[in-house]
Amino acid sequence: MKNKIYLTLLLLFGLMVLFSFKRVKGNEDENLFAIPSNFPKPTYHFKSNPLTTEGVELGKTLFYDAIISSDNTVSCGSCHQQSAGFTQHGHAFSHGVNDLLTKRNSMPLYNLAWSTSFGWDGGVHDLDLFAISPITNPVEMNENMANVLDKLRKSQNYPSLFKNAFGSEEINTERFLKALSQFMLTMVSANSKYDQYMRMEGVELDEKELAGLELFKQKCASCHAGELFTDYSFRNNGLEPAKVEDLGRFEVNQQESDKHKFKVPSLRNLGYTAPYMHDGRFETLEQVLDHYAGKVVKSEYLDPILQQNGKLGISLSSDEKVKIIAFLKTLDDDYFIKKESFSESSLKTVIPKKDILDDVKKLSFGNEKHQLIMNESLVFYLKLKDAILKKETNKAAVLANKLALSLDRIDRKNLDIASRVYFDKVYQGIAFDADHIIEGKALAQHQFDHFGELSANMFRLMASFKPSDKPLFYYESSEKKFSWLSNLSNEESTSIIKPYQFKDLKKRAIQP
Numbered sequence: 001m002k003n004k005i006y007l008t009l010l011l012l013f014g015l016m017v018l019f020s021f022k023r024v025k026g027n028e029d030e031n032l033f034a035i036p037s038n039f040p041k042p043t044y045h046f047k048s049n050p051l052t053t054e055g056v057e058l059g060k061t062l063f064y065d066a067i068i069s070s071d072n073t074v075s076c077g078s079c080h081q082q083s084a085g086f087t088q089h090g091h092a093f094s095h096g097v098n099d100l101l102t103k104r105n106s107m108p109l110y111n112l113a114w115s116t117s118f119g120w121d122g123g124v125h126d127l128d129l130f131a132i133s134p135i136t137n138p139v140e141m142n143e144n145m146a147n148v149l150d151k152l153r154k155s156q157n158y159p160s161l162f163k164n165a166f167g168s169e170e171i172n173t174e175r176f177l178k179a180l181s182q183f184m185l186t187m188v189s190a191n192s193k194y195d196q197y198m199r200m201e202g203v204e205l206d207e208k209e210l211a212g213l214e215l216f217k218q219k220c221a222s223c224h225a226g227e228l229f230t231d232y233s234f235r236n237n238g239l240e241p242a243k244v245e246d247l248g249r250f251e252v253n254q255q256e257s258d259k260h261k262f263k264v265p266s267l268r269n270l271g272y273t274a275p276y277m278h279d280g281r282f283e284t285l286e287q288v289l290d291h292y293a294g295k296v297v298k299s300e301y302l303d304p305i306l307q308q309n310g311k312l313g314i315s316l317s318s319d320e321k322v323k324i325i326a327f328l329k330t331l332d333d334d335y336f337i338k339k340e341s342f343s344e345s346s347l348k349t350v351i352p353k354k355d356i357l358d359d360v361k362k363l364s365f366g367n368e369k370h371q372l373i374m375n376e377s378l379v380f381y382l383k384l385k386d387a388i389l390k391k392e393t394n395k396a397a398v399l400a401n402k403l404a405l406s407l408d409r410i411d412r413k414n415l416d417i418a419s420r421v422y423f424d425k426v427y428q429g430i431a432f433d434a435d436h437i438i439e440g441k442a443l444a445q446h447q448f449d450h451f452g453e454l455s456a457n458m459f460r461l462m463a464s465f466k467p468s469d470k471p472l473f474y475y476e477s478s479e480k481k482f483s484w485l486s487n488l489s490n491e492e493s494t495s496i497i498k499p500y501q502f503k504d505l506k507k508r509a510i511q512p
């Protein structure tokens with residue numbers, strides 16, 4: 001009898017030990033990572049990289065720190081923005097260092113613990129290895145790991161952040177990558193209206209959404225399968241060939257049959273992640289459904305599901321399209337987009353930002369005609385600012401074009417070498433953002449995002465060459481990364497600026 005009790009106690013004790021281990025190894029700390037009850041088991045190897053609060057914090061700091069890129073200007077967060085479902089807002093292609101463009105559309109980051117491969121072509125099999133690719137890619141961060149580690153070791157904050165996360169100050173590739181993974185693994189998106197409906201949390205889908213769900217199951221779920229809305233396979237969905245050829249999966253495995261095939265993407269948060277497809281060719285879900293309904297292109301690579309019974313594409317009436325879109329919208333997870341703990345502002349360590357004045361040189365145009373051009377350009381700039389702030393998108397596009405053309409009249413041959421090199425570099429930046437403002441005709445937010453960067457470059461020109469004979473003022477708001485030039489010393493209180501309530505405004509004067 002006594003023995004039995006002992007045995008039972010021993011067994012219980014053993015179970016407790018086992019259970020507590022599983023909690024640590026399996027990351028059952030609900031605050032960091034929890035499996036939503038409507039999701040399958042994740043595939044990530046948590047056992048070799050258990051999440052800890054400190055590890056996630058380190059990963060988040062690295063994710064938002066531009067120190068990882070060669071010229072300290074681009075962070076993971078530049079191309080993966082929370083407000084855009086961790087893809088890049090409004091961009092078909094993203095710009096990395098020196099404003100070079102990526103060849104593919106940045107991917108949204110969420111539910112990575114369930115993915116079996118990473119990238120549009122699935123070229124990387126382990127999340128822990130993924131970060132190496134953007135870091136070393138010349139059009140993304142253009143850096144190498146040895147340099148990154150060196151910069152981190154010499155920084156003020158990182159040795160102690162690594163110590164908190166991994167027990168010693170040692171900074172190595174493995175720890176660096178594991179920390180980044182830890183943060184990215186916490187990005188679970190499972191709180192959309194659809195999820196709450198599936199988990200019966202008192203939320204109902206309306207008639208249209210339910211009809212859309214049924215249609216989706218019949219017409220889309222063979223590829224966009226299950227609760228993750230992908231079967232993680234690689235397929236060709238009949239997009240018209242792009243101007244610049246992208247062979248997709250073939251680039252990874254050289255299999256002829258995998259040419260032009262791309263990963264079936266998940267479909268959560270589409271309301272935030274436009275544009276769509278591997279090259280960001282579609283701006284709207286209507287365009288996506290029009291593609292499936294009538295524009296699927298036949299080729300030897302086209303998925304058999306999209307050419308059944310000799311018919312190309314998926315038959316969809318306009319009513320069915322509307323219903324499917326209504327359903328897709330129930331997959332938007334507003335909670336995920338706004339969750340404070342994913343944001344840069346929740347960081348415990350403030351990432352030092354380069355001061356814009358560090359990049360201002362003392363240079364001269366040495367030419368009256370140039371002074372005149374600069375002052376004329378400034379007028380276009382100020383009008384452009386008004387249009388951006390009033391959300392007059394078409395007018396802003398016209399003015400951005402005028403500004404770029406006006407500045408381009410500066411005759412570089414008449415500048416000394418230092419001035420020429422600097423002018424060209426800054427001008428390129430301005431032309432780049434002006435282009436986006438021109439293209440972004442219908443997207444006020446997109447224009448707004450690019451105007452801040454354009455203003456920073458206008459400031460660089462004005463402060464370096466001092467062409468104006470009146471003082472100018474540069475306002476910088478840390479909150480929205482927005483900045484602008486003005487000839488008013490109290491512009492923060494004018495009717496055009498006031499409604500924006502920019503926080504933490506910093507003002508600098510550029511004296512003639």
Ligand code: HEC
Pocket residue numbers: 063068074075076077078079080094095096097102103104105106107108109112115117118119120121130131134135139140141180184
């Ligand atoms: C210049 C823009 C840019 C930067 C900077 C960038 N990414 Fe990306 N990211 C992309 C693009 C583009 C893709 C798609 C790549 C492809 O398919 O070739 C991508 C894909 C990914 C994926 C794959 C997601 C999936 O579902 O398969 C992960 C993970 C990722 N990035 C993480 C990171 C991390 C971590 C960093 C910082 C170290 C980073 N990215 C920096 C643009 C960027």
Ligand code: HEC
Pocket residue numbers: 216219220221222223224234235236237239261262263264265266267270273275276277278279288292303305306314324
């Ligand atoms: C034969 C498989 C297949 C079927 C069926 C299918 N898709 Fe896709 N879908 C894909 C693939 C593959 C991609 C990525 C293609 C690319 O970028 O080259 C994709 C991309 C998308 C995207 C873009 C997502 C993003 O983040 O860029 C949306 C939206 C989408 N599909 C919706 C649907 C809807 C709605 C249906 C049903 C009407 C559907 N798909 C049916 C395979 C499929």
